[in-house]
Amino acid sequence: MNRRLFLHTALAAAPALSVAGRLFAAPASTPRFLCVFLRGGYDCANFLVPWSSSFYYEQRPRIAIAKPDPAITDGALALDSDWALAPAVRDSLGPLYQQRQAAFIPFAGTDDLTRSHFETQDSIELGQPVQTTRDFRSGFLARLAGTLNGSTPIAFTDTLPLAFKGDSGIASISLQRGGKSPFDATQTATLRGMYTGSHLDSAVREGLELQQEVAQAMQEEMQAANRGAISTKGFELTAERMARFMRTQYRLGFVDVGGWDTHVNEGGAHGALATNLNSLGKGLATYAEALGDEWNNTVVFVLSEFGRTFRENGNAGTDHGHGSVYWVLGGRVNGGRMAGEQVRVAHDTLFQDRDYPVLNDYRSVLAGVFGTLWGLGPQQLEVIFPGARPLDLKLV
C-alpha cells in the first residue's frame, strides 16, 4: 500500500484551491482513511482482554470478562496466548482479525497526563507537542488534508471536530438525520449570495451541496428498504451512510462515537460497555462490507483519549486512566496481530500504580501509518505532527 502519488509538489506554496479540495479528481487508487474517535475514554481492558494475566482477574472481581472457554458462550475470544476479544465484538471484529484485516496496538496513547477528557481529546485532535502553547486553529487531520492533494476530507459529525480545524473550510455533516432539500435553485443561489466573500462562504456552499447529497442517499435507502432490505439504526446506520460517501467522493473521514465514560456499572461480557462495543463493532463490520472493493483501499483507525483505571472502582466501573488500545482495520492492513511495544500486564508494570502505561505514542504511530500510506517524507510528517518521531509498525 505504499504509494507516492499524491504529494503536493510545492507544499509550502499550496494555496487553498477549493473547498475541501474538491476541484481535484484524485487518482482512483488514492487510499481512503477514516478516523473513529471514541469519546469518553473507552475501557480497553474490557475490549482487548489480557486473559493470561491473573492480575486482571484479581483487580476486576465484578467486571472481568471470563477467559476463552469453549464451554461458555460469554467468554472472551482468544487472539493469541495473551490477548482475547470481548464477546460483544466476537462476531463483528473476530472475523476481521482472522482474515488479518484488523490489528490492535495495546499501550497506545498520549503523553498528556491531565486525565481530563476534554484536555486530552483536544491534545489528540490538535496533534501538537503537549508541552507547547496550543494553536486551537490547527488540527492534525486538517494539516494532513493540506499536505495531500485531493484528499477530500469530511467529518460525519454535527460540528466540525478540532482535528479538522484549519484554514480552509472542511465539510461536516451528521448522517443521523436528513431529508429532502427544501430549496430550489434560485433560493440556493440567493442564500449563497448573502454569504459571498464572508468567512462562512465555503461552509454555506458545502452545506447546501451536502444537504442535497444526503437527501439523495436517503432516497436510495428508502427505495432499498421498499425492496425488503433490513433497516439498520444507531452507529450501524451512520456507518452504512458513511460508506456511501467514502466509497466515492471523500477520502479522509472522521466520525466520533460517545458513551464510553463508564464510571458506574460498566458490566463485563454484558452491560453498558458491551452494548456500546457491540454496536461499534457491527457498525465497522457494516462499513467494511458496504465499501465493497474499496475496503481493500481503506484504513480505519480507532482511538480514544485515554484508557481507564486497571482496577475496577467502588461502583463496578472504572475511572480515567492513561494507556489505551488502538485499532487498525482495512482490507489490506497487516492485521491478525498485536502491534507496537508491549509489556506483560502485572502490578509492577502499571503506570502510577493505576493505569496501562503508554509505550506507543499516538503521534508516532499515526505518522508511521501516514508515511507509508501516502508516501510522505519526514518534512511532510513534521508538518502534520511537529516534533514527533514516526514509528513504522508495518501496519499498512
Add this chain to the structure above:
Amino acid sequence: MHNHALRARYLAAVAAGLLVGCAATPPTAPKAANAADMPWLERLTFGVNSGVLAQYQKLGRNGFLEAQLRGADEQLPDAVAQDLAQPAAGRLDAAQLVLSIAAEQKRINSLPEGPEKQAARQKLNEQGIQAAYEARRRELLRAIYSPAQLKEQMVWFWLNHFSVFEQKANVRWLLGDYSEQAIRPHALGHFRDLVMATLEHPAMLQYLDNAQNAAGHINENYARELMELHTLGVDGGYSQHDVQELARVLTGVGVAAAQAPHLRPELRGYYVRAGAFEFNPARHDFGPKILLGHPLTRHGFAEVSEAVDLLVHQKACARFVSRKLAVYFVGDDPPAAVVERMTQTFQDSDGDIVAVLRTLFTSRELAAQAGRKFKDPMQYVLSAVRLAYDTRLIQNMHPVTGWLGALGEPEFGHQTPDGYSLQDAAWSSSGQMSRRFEIARTIGYGSAGLFDPENGGAATVVGFPLLTTPVYYGALAPSLSAQTRNALERARSQQEWNLYLLASPEFNSR
C-alpha cells in the same frame, strides 16, 4: 383569533411582502431608539422584541442595563405566569421525586417478567420523557417571554456551565427542580452559592456519580469536574493528587434515601439532610487532607464547604469564570484587558456575578465586537421566534425543542459535563449552516405547529409570520449589508423574504 382577523393579517402580510423591496422609510420606525445601541441590546437579550424596545426607550441605556442586572423585573405575561403555576410532572420537589421514582423502579423490578412489567416500565419511561420535556418547555417559556432577558441568558449559561444530562440515572425527573432550586435563585447572585447549590443537588450528584463516592469506594468523577469544569479550569493549578484529595473530601456527599442511616453516636452530629441532599458521615473519609497545598482544618460537611471556599477564592477560578462569560457575550477570543478587569471585579466582590457582568456590559471591548458573534442555536432559535411572534404566546413548544435538537443544542441534552461549546466555530460548520437555513425556512413559511395546542384542539394561529415589524425596522434593518438587501429584494413572496432575513449573516450574529 377570529377568522376575518386572520384573513386581514394574512392580507397585510402579503401586502407587506410586496412592499418590502421599495419601503425606504417605513412609517412604523420607532424614533427614540438609538441605532448604535441595538447590537448591545441584542447581546443583553435573546433577541430584541417590542418589550425590550419599550423598556430601553423608557429607561435609557444605563437604566436598562441596571434593570437587567437586577433581574427582578420578572413580570411575566399573565398567560405565561398562569401556565408556570400549573402543577405538572417534574414539578414535585426533588426530595419527593427521588424517593417516588426509586420506589416505583423497585416495584417494577419486583414484578414477574411479562406484559404487566413491560407496561409499567413503559409508562414510567414515558413519564420521564414528559418530565424532561416539561422542564425544557418551562425554561423556554421564561427565556422567550420574560422581560428579565439577561437573567434568562444567565440561567442558560449556568445550566450549561453546571451541565447535567437528562439520560443519566434518574436525572430527567430532576431537571425542573435543578433549574428552579439550584440555578435560578443564584443566576445573578454569588458564584459560590451556585457551586454549593449544584453540589447539593441530586441531579448533579447522580450525573457525576458522587452519590456513589464513599470512603473505600472512591469515585473521582465529580471531584475532577468540580475543579476542571466548574471552578478552576484545566490549567487552574491543581494536580491528579488534588483530584484524589477532593474526591476524599466529597465522600459521603450524596442523595437522601427514604430512611436516615443508623449512625454510631459519635457520627450523628455530622449528619446533614436537606430535601433530597444527604451528607452521610458513615460514608465519609475523616482522614486528614491537603488540597492545593492547604491542609483542610474542618471536618465532615464543613470540610466540603471549606474546600469549596478554597476553590472559589483562587484567582484561577475568578479568571476561568470571567473568561467564559466574556467568550459567551463578547467573542471567541475576548481581549485580555476586559477579562482581567472582570477577574479583578470577581475577586473584589467575592464572586458577585452582577458586578462582573456590569464590568463586561459597560466595557469598550464588548461594544467593539458588535455584530460579530455568531449566534449559537439557542440564541438563534429564540431570536427568530421573538421576532416572528413577539409577545404572542406559543401554544406548543415541541417545534422549538425540535429545532434546538436538530441544531445540536437541546437543553439538558449534552452528554458530557463540559456543556455546549461557546465558540462560534462549533455552530457554523457546513452541515449546521444548511440545517439552520432549513429551520429559517420552517419558521418563515408558516406557524410550524407553534400554535397547535399540546392537548389537541385547533390551531390558534395559521399562516406565516410577518417579520417586517417595528422591531425589524428599528433593530435589524439598519445593519443589513447590500448583499442581504439584494437578496431580500429578490424574494418572490413574503415567506421567501422571511427565509432570507432569518438566514442572513446579520440575523445569524449579534
